[in-house]
Amino acid sequence: MFLSRILISDGLFDLTCSYVSKKNFEKSNLTSSIESLLQQANPFKNVAVFNSKGQLLPKVSHWLSMCFKNEVLATTTIKNYGRSFSYLIDYLNEHDLFKDYSNDDALMYIEEHHFKEYFVYLENEENLSLSTIRNREGAYSNFFNSYLSKKKSRPLQYREDSPFSSGCLSKKGKNKLIELIKIDELIGILNLLARESERAVIQFMFDSGLRVSEIPRITKADIDDALAYESGTIIDDDTFCEGTVYKPFYVMGSKGRRNEIKPRYTYVSVSTLHRVKRYISSPIYRKHFKQNQSNNPIFLNSRGKPWTTASLKKMISRVSKKALLQGIIKKNLHPHKLRHSFAVGFLNSNDLGTDAAHRLLILMTAMGHEFLDTTKVYTTIPADIYCHYLDEHGSALHRNDLMQITWDKTKMNLFKKFGK
CATH class of the missing domain: 1.10.443.10 (Intergrase catalytic core)
Known part of the structure; x- marks a missing residue:
């Protein structure tokens, strides 16, 4: 069965749908407040992000829907951001401290040192390049600094602080030599x-x-x-x-x-x-x-x-x-x-x-x-x-x-x- 981590729709799309595949649609048990917030988004332009289990990530989906609706980010950037958050939530779902949190609620409590641990994991266990890790960090810092840690941007729930308030947390990528073909x-x-x-x-x-x-x-x-x-x-x-x-x-x-x-x-x-x-x-x-x-x-x-x-x-x-x-x-x-x-x-x-x-x-x-x-x-x-x-x-x-x-x-x- 096919499962997508991110869906972008120019047509009517219900962000309260927690599981999306080609053959199956199920409603999530979102709280009424979250469901009400998601429905405030323009129903004609929406983004839905899911973890590997097909569960909706409400906060990330709402933020990217706002970016899509207001054309704040390019579509390709939205897709890359969505995938970056999907991978992060999969990691947190296996983390001893965050595994009991549903959907993307762990984002309300994750701290600076947790992100540093995650970036080390990506480098050593996933063998990702430092430039790829830095690109993912850009998605996370943008989310916290422009949305989740600002009350005006986030009318329902927001954080008083941002894990990225002190700047970048990942290692800086090494300058690569330009590769050519003769x-x-x-x-x-x-x-x-x-x-x-x-x-x-x-x-x-x-x-x-x-x-x-x-x-x-x-x-x-x-x-x-x-x-x-x-x-x-x-x-x-x-x-x-x-x-x-x-x-x-x-x-x-x-x-x-x-x-x-x-x-x-x-x-x-x-x-x-x-x-x-x-x-x-x-x-x-x-x-x-x-x-x-x-x-x-x-x-x-x-x-x-x-x-x-x-x-x-x-x-x-x-x-x-x-x-x-x-x-x-x-x-x-x-x-x-x-x-x-x-x-x-x-x-x-x-x-x-x-x-x-x-x-x-x-x-x-x-x-x-x-x-x-x-x-x-x-x-x-x-x-x-x-x-x-x-x-x-x-x-x-x-x-x-x-x-x-x-x-x-x-x-x-x-x-x-x-x-x-």
Whole structure:
């Protein structure tokens, strides 16, 4: 029987339901005061969080429902917060001190040292990374500081104190080195894929720096607009001189607050854009979109449906396992590694911008970073890690050259089966 830890509904949803599965609904024995409070939430936008036994967590559910209703948090953040609390309550249900508390009532009494014990448990017993533990702590501290420990936010029950009043309780994660994939590794990975739609989307992610969640939003109009942009060398965000092989590409960014789209521009090589254009001009693509409409999605899966964030991650994970087995790569490939590789390649391609400092500023915009310090992490990667490809004259190849080489070595005949 399927059981979900968190449910988010845009439709009518009864938060007093304590057990949810595909086949079974049971009413909980919530007190009338809790039930009354939950019903105050907008019945058209609700979040329900459950422990592993299928029991509702009323306080957490009410808080996240308020965040969902008022668009205080992004939907993905709400999902992550809900799971974090579900795991915490499972732990407390086995704790000698809290195991007799029902639902999430233990949150009214848990103290600072209990959280420290929990974070040590996650590190030593669950083998979670320090960054993952710190992310979970963010959910807990937000809940206590903005909701449970404030009477105005919590009209029924609230705490006078917060376990996180003194700051973070978990260990600070160690700074990790940026992991990249090289061009020869990218070529090897692409040649493992049987479909041009898969090869094109991975090369596009490598060459654009887009987050995996931003790929499904790309339309035919975005590709056409980028290719139609006046040719030129990037001088600044508004000025181009004739001769560029990079095009500004409009991105509907995923890092806006409260589920808002945060638009920006990145810069994509002409070679990659032409590869994508060739794919969407092929019979393979046009059999799914016979009408040439500007809002047609670009990247399609094997069933002709637009890639989702989850399906893209699964596809990349699948080819990563094959590449590891064949020795093409030494470490797992994940979507963000493609984004990292774009950033380092951008900084080490001296045909972009006027100098290294200027490239860094352009990259900050392309990556969608708010602060330059976030982008500066990519300057710690030695240039020879990426730019070790030379032409026949011994000159370093630029980013667009490398993308053209990638396309040439992984190109598929999209017209052969149709007699062209």
